[in-house]
Amino acid sequence: MQDFADAFRLAFALLVQLDPNLVEIVALSLQVTLSAVALACAIGFPAGAALAAAKFPGRGAVIVILNTMMSLPPVVIGLLVYMLVSNAGPLGFMQLLYTPGAMIMAQTILVTPLVAALGRQVLADFHDEYDETFRSMAVPWRKQVAALLWDARYSLLTVALAGFGRAVAEVGAVIIVGGNIAHVTRVMTTAIALETSRGDLALALALGIVLLVVAVTINAAVMVLRASAQRLAYV
Amino acid sequence: MTSETRSSGCGSDIRQLTVRGLCHDIAGKRVLENIDLSLQSQGVTAIMGANGAGKSILIRILHGLLRPSGGTVSWGGRAMTRDMLRSQAFVPQSPVLLRRSVAANLKFALTLRRRRDISTRLDALLALADLADKADQPARTLSGGEQQRLALARALATDPKVLFLDEVTASLDPANTLAIETVIRRVSDDGTRVLLVSHDLGQGKRVADDVVFLHRGRLAEHSPAKTFFSQPVSAEARGYCEGRIVL
Numbered sequence: 361m362q363d364f365a366d367a368f369r370l371a372f373a374l375l376v377q378l379d380p381n382l383v384e385i386v387a388l389s390l391q392v393t394l395s396a397v398a399l400a401c402a403i404g405f406p407a408g409a410a411l412a413a414a415k416f417p418g419r420g421a422v423i424v425i426l427n428t429m430m431s432l433p434p435v436v437i438g439l440l441v442y443m444l445v446s447n448a449g450p451l452g453f454m455q456l457l458y459t460p461g462a463m464i465m466a467q468t469i470l471v472t473p474l475v476a477a478l479g480r481q482v483l484a485d486f487h488d489e490y491d492e493t494f495r496s497m498a499v500p501w502r503k504q505v506a507a508l509l510w511d512a513r514y515s516l517l518t519v520a521l522a523g524f525g526r527a528v529a530e531v532g533a534v535i536i537v538g539g540n541i542a543h544v545t546r547v548m549t550t551a552i553a554l555e556t557s558r559g560d561l562a563l564a565l566a567l568g569i570v571l572l573v574v575a576v577t578i579n580a581a582v583m584v585l586r587a588s589a590q591r592l593a594y595v
Numbered sequence: 596m597t598s599e600t601r602s603s604g605c606g607s608d609i610r611q612l613t614v615r616g617l618c619h620d621i622a623g624k625r626v627l628e629n630i631d632l633s634l635q636s637q638g639v640t641a642i643m644g645a646n647g648a649g650k651s652i653l654i655r656i657l658h659g660l661l662r663p664s665g666g667t668v669s670w671g672g673r674a675m676t677r678d679m680l681r682s683q684a685f686v687p688q689s690p691v692l693l694r695r696s697v698a699a700n701l702k703f704a705l706t707l708r709r710r711r712d713i714s715t716r717l718d719a720l721l722a723l724a725d726l727a728d729k730a731d732q733p734a735r736t737l738s739g740g741e742q743q744r745l746a747l748a749r750a751l752a753t754d755p756k757v758l759f760l761d762e763v764t765a766s767l768d769p770a771n772t773l774a775i776e777t778v779i780r781r782v783s784d785d786g787t788r789v790l791l792v793s794h795d796l797g798q799g800k801r802v803a804d805d806v807v808f809l810h811r812g813r814l815a816e817h818s819p820a821k822t823f824f825s826q827p828v829s830a831e832a833r834g835y836c837e838g839r840i841v842l
């Protein structure tokens with residue numbers, strides 16, 4: 361019991377002092393995950409918009425695949441990206457294995473189906489609502505997609521936050537392709553796994569608290585977004 | 596009617612509507628039956644009739660939003676094209692406003708058709724809708740009457756030659772109704788062809804030049820407004836005008 365109390369005391373000390381090691385790990389985590397989520401949204405939202413607005417053969421199958429990919433276990437994605445970027449893999453020449461680049465790639469693959477699938481649902485509702493108006497006004501399709509994305513901005517931001525939540529808390533994929541190398545690829549989740557197994561509970565706890573704060577912040581942001589969307593009648 | 600159109604040299608005026616043998620089925624049910632109709636290229640036509648008569652379906656077909664099951668619709672003697680669609684505008688019963696400010700809704704429509712004078716036109720449209728002081732307000736927080744005025748202004752932003760209105764004043768108070776009717780008369784005087792769906796006899800009397808009366812999917816009567824409201828020819832229209840319930 362005494363040990364745990366000490367661990368908490370030390371953890372708070374690390375947080376209060378902004379321990380450089382801790383800050384480095386948190387910064388890398390955020391950098392990797394924010395990049396991955398930005399990439400995932402850049403790919404996933406237009407793809408979701410296309411799936412929502414365009415009718416083409418095989419569309420139903422694509423949606424089923426997308427929804428299935430949403431629940432792919434992160435370790436499987438880690439394995440996949442490992443095989444892609446390892447020296448023998450097709451992207452081996454890029455020398456990405458055990459770099460933040462590989463971690464961004466893995467998290468992008470993890471999050472893209474999620475933001476595409478959830479984004480598609482949001483945008484399909486908007487499309488149903490706007491379709492007749494856009495056809496009546498003869499709005500060119502590029503402008504239609506842009507208008508859908510813009511008008512759904514609040515809902516899509518919520519989707520992006522959900523993607524961020526999934527990526528930042530994920531450990532399986534980034535540990536496989538990143539390797540948890542100190543000062544290079546060590547992020548919050550992999551550091552917690554390592555420090556806990558080594559018995560250094562203080563750092564693990566401090567990082568755990570940061571993750572918790574991140575999760576609370578995301579949920580608060582979602583609530584604020586929803587409230588302001590409601591106030592503006594944008595829901 | 597035909598001679599007038601010809602004499603004004605507008606044989607291919609895309610504001611002139613001709614409908615031949617129009618039929619429409621929804622889910623195996625006939626909702627429009629063999630409609631023949633020829634309208635002049637000017638004025639305000641009221642499409643009247645009871646709920647469910649087929650008015651909304653008819654104007655969606657005329658505007659090209661729905662493809663009819665049978666028959667033809669032509670404007671200026673030609674079938675509807677995308678170019679023609681660009682010269683028409685439609686305000687539905689419950690208009691869908693963008694999730695943006697009042698001004699942004701108008702700008703969206705303005706930039707569809709023109710590149711210059713956007714801000715001058717924007718100010719004019721805001722004034723027309725009497726929404727100048729609400730330009731920055733989110734459009735969906737407007738009152739029902741204000742939303743309807745904005746929807747009408749947005750439709751006019753594309754400078755339509757033909758304007759369709761579907762029961763746009765059905766849920767509005769007299770002041771808002773009057774404001775909208777004034778705008779309708781004004782754009783009609785400026786040469787825009789107006790087709791207005793309404794079940795309000797008073798409105799028909801106030802704004803219409805001629806009346807198309809639908810009864811259970813059939814064209815029961817097409818008469819000049821004066822005739823229609825004083826001595827309607829068809830029994831259905833007579834019943835409707837006298838306030839009897841005709842089923």
Ligand SMILES: Nc1ncnc2c1ncn2[C@@H]1O[C@H](COP(=O)(O)OP(=O)(O)O)[C@@H](O)[C@H]1O
Pocket residue numbers: 621622626644645646647648649650651652653
């Ligand atoms: N989507 C639909 N599915 C089934 N029936 C419909 C649909 N839309 C319209 N109808 C039917 O078509 C008829 C005409 O409808 P509508 O044109 O909306 O009438 P109104 O004259 O009141 O505008 C009605 O009997 C209505 O029930």
Ligand SMILES: [Mg+2]
Pocket residue numbers: 650651652688761762
């Ligand atoms: Mg109707």
